[in-house]
Amino acid sequence: MTEYDYEELGLVAGLEIHQQLDTATKLFCNCPTELREPEESTRRFTRYLHPTKSELGEIDDAALEESQVEREFEYLAYDTTCLVEEDDEPPRELDEEALAVALEIAQLLDMTPVDQAHVMRKIVVDGSNTTGFQRTTKIADEGEISTTEGPVGIEDLMLEEESAQRVTETETGVRFSLDRLGIPLVEIGTKPDISTPEQARDAAERIGMLLRSTGAVKRGLGTIRQDVNISIAEGARVELKGVQSLDDIDDIVRNEVQRQARLLEIRDELEARDAEVGDVQDVSDVFADTDSGVIRGALDDGGAVTAVPLYGFDGLVGAELQPDRRLGTELSDHAKRHGAGGIFHTDELPAYGVTEEEVTALREAVGAEEDDAVAIVAASEDVARNAIEAAAERAEKAIEGVPEETRDANQDTTSKYLRPLPGAARMYPETDVPPVEPDVTEVEEPELLTEKVERYQSEFGLGEGLAEQVAYGRKMPLFERAVADGVDPTLAAGTLESTVTELRRDDVPVEALDDEHFLDVFGLVEGGDLAREGVPELLTALAEEPEADAAALAEEKGLGSAAEDEVREAVVEVVERNAEQVSEEGMAAFSGLMGECMGALRGKADGDLVSELLREEIQKRA
Structure with a gap:
């Protein structure tokens, strides 16, 4: 770049x-x-839209160009769709x-x-x-x-x-979903x-x-x-x-x-070449015997091939403007607005089944010399003419420089033509909704995310990285609600960020978990009915059975928090089973045995308690 x-x-x-x-x-x-899936729609209806004049009797250029493309708009309605969304009833306040x-x-x-x-x-x-x-x-x-x-x-x-959500193109126009509208x-x-x-x-x-x-x-x-x-x-x-x-x-x-x-x-x-755009012509005869699939298909369907000579444009129609986008791409964008698949031009021909002999004949037919270029469109007669005229108009603007316009951003950070820039003529008063007087007296300025990061560190003892993850994350409001309810900040932050991320990587359907699921799990931990180590397993179970009760599911899965005597019993059993290793290695055996103890307890005990008891038992035998 x-x-x-x-x-x-x-x-x-x-x-x-x-x-x-x-x-x-x-x-x-x-x-x-809330957004819905298109498959959830309960009915459909169609509309044809036309531009209206402003208060001063003007029609906006962008709206006028959009209306020149005849399209049917189909809308997906849902069991939540109302008459306001359908434009069959005036809006509320x-x-x-x-x-x-x-x-x-x-x-x-x-x-x-x-x-x-x-x-x-x-x-x-x-x-x-x-x-x-x-x-x-x-x-x-x-x-x-x-x-x-x-x-x-x-x-x-x-x-x-x-606006409404664009779902797909149809044979007659575009399909939209009304869940997003409004x-x-x-x-x-x-x-x-x-x-x-x-x-x-x-x-x-x-x-x-x-x-x-x-x-x-x-x-x-x-x-x-x-x-x-x-x-x-x-x-x-x-x-x-x-x-x-x-x-x-x-x-x-x-x-x-x-x-x-x-x-x-x-x-x-x-300007140096004294360039100009010629008249649009029908050049179907030039391609009467063509082997080009695109052109052959258009002619066989009763269509036409239209052309415009671009005097002085040779080599410039193919000039790159952005990565993989050329001046010819700009002409093509305008042609596509009128239903054409695109254009061919002599900077890229012969190609696409068009022969050198056909290019020569094309140049002769429109009076193009060596320094000139020619653009063509193959489509139905109306589309071919409208599309080549649009391409010719864009070529005229190239002689002037850069046109004002609205463009659509592509995923690769390039852009394509969308429509003319809108003007003041697109606005007029809404008479169905009364004006309101904004009252700022009760509006409180919220805490900035940057300030939250600092507060989470100083007030809750979170590390900088975790504090930033929580503050900027989608679950920030849930974190604040949980902490306000008395949940340990480290437990809430670690679960909402680290644990959820790990579960998602393991293909657990975490999107099925709502705020109440997390709050129920936190409540079980704080009440001593669930060890922290059991949180991932219980969340996994809830994600797979969202309608289940958290406490009942924890009991069913055997995730209830174990008493200290039960934990010590499990630790002693592990240590005695590995008595020889403990005798030889002493505290060096701790790391391996800790994992074995946690596995034996299956998340029913807090890691700090297991660690404390394991150290005691090893020291007794070392």
Whole structure:
């Protein structure tokens, strides 16, 4: 990956962090916020969505382009799905729990809450919302966070509803699941104060830590997403959507800077060549006898091959912008938006069954010379024409430089075209939800995770590593609840982090364990009814039988805590069985015999007690 002088290039970046809140109900209805499996759906229904005009009579460019692709949207509903989620009933008032969490987050970001929060509609016609818009409201603005490279301003904090979960593509469109739709979500937008890839990651990590400090955000894949807005001095603002991992943000920024820098180099070369984009033409006759499987298939189905000459583009359509992505890939992304499988271009031909003779004939058919390139699409007639026109439009923009657009972040930290940048025309007031006046008087600023780490060490005596694991882990709220109930902090921390990790590695279905399972097990230990050493075995049993009673299961498995006399009896038996070894080695035999004693007791005795009694018995015989 090329490393640039980001200051010289004039890199400017900002973040939009989207975090789901862990509330009991959704933002505008009383449905639960738990995710479901698609197989659990009880019925389905379909929608066709169309863009609407804003208050000023304008239609948003992004919504307009999305609507040009005719698609049917199918929604999976569940036994918990309500009429609000189906858009068959007006929304309820803004959820109070979600508002309270949002105000906590605003405090952590040093933001000023608004006097009155008004819900707005944001037009979205990609099928991710049954209404054709997303409800969103501004909660606070003008905050700031610290990074190692200086402060980063926070522009605004929005509270909005999560979109529906995309399940799969169908023959006629897209299938969505309604379980996720409406989960409260905060969107945090920074100011464009970020100037290096490292600072972008640092800022995202800082915001992520502040969000988790509330103890009221959802955890796991898909519950937090980062969008990154990036531009360089001669480039353009590009929004990269859906960055799932914090670890990827710096590489996402580097790759986008590289893409824009390469596009500027291509622009300069195209200007020097006096490049231009020609007219779209039907070149099906050129490929009448082709052996290319893709083209042959399209023609045999009654389709067409369309082409556009790219004068002065020779060698540049195949120029790499990002790893494994070229200018031709950008043209192809636009063509795919209209149903085509992609494009072929002369920088990569002959290939894919297209012969040298066909390339020559293609060039002659469209009037392309040696310094020119040609792009083609093979598909049904309508798709072929619309797709090649979209590719031609993207080629026109290459002559101008870097287009403003929204792009989708790929897993390999590259990106692909998604849609035009949205504008102000996508927003208009929500008339079904009354405004609210945020009350910050009862909002307490939560303890930061960094502060928790220090407190866990000083107050509970945890080591730094374990303290950090617990504070940043998903089970932090459970740890605090257990300790507040009188559970030994070391037992709670070690079980929730180390023991659970070991059980998961042993393929124990630990996801079946809920908070009450752990609290029941801790209670048995604290009550003297279960030795600490029996915790892993009892948790394993509970994971396999989640409905079982912990105490009854411990008794059934013989995991009850043994009395001291019973423990001593087991220790004496082990020592006498190994009398010769004890006589010869003395205390050196302790380590081997300790394991044998613990095995004999099968987790029914505390290790410290076994150790104490074993030392006594060895010393008697040494």
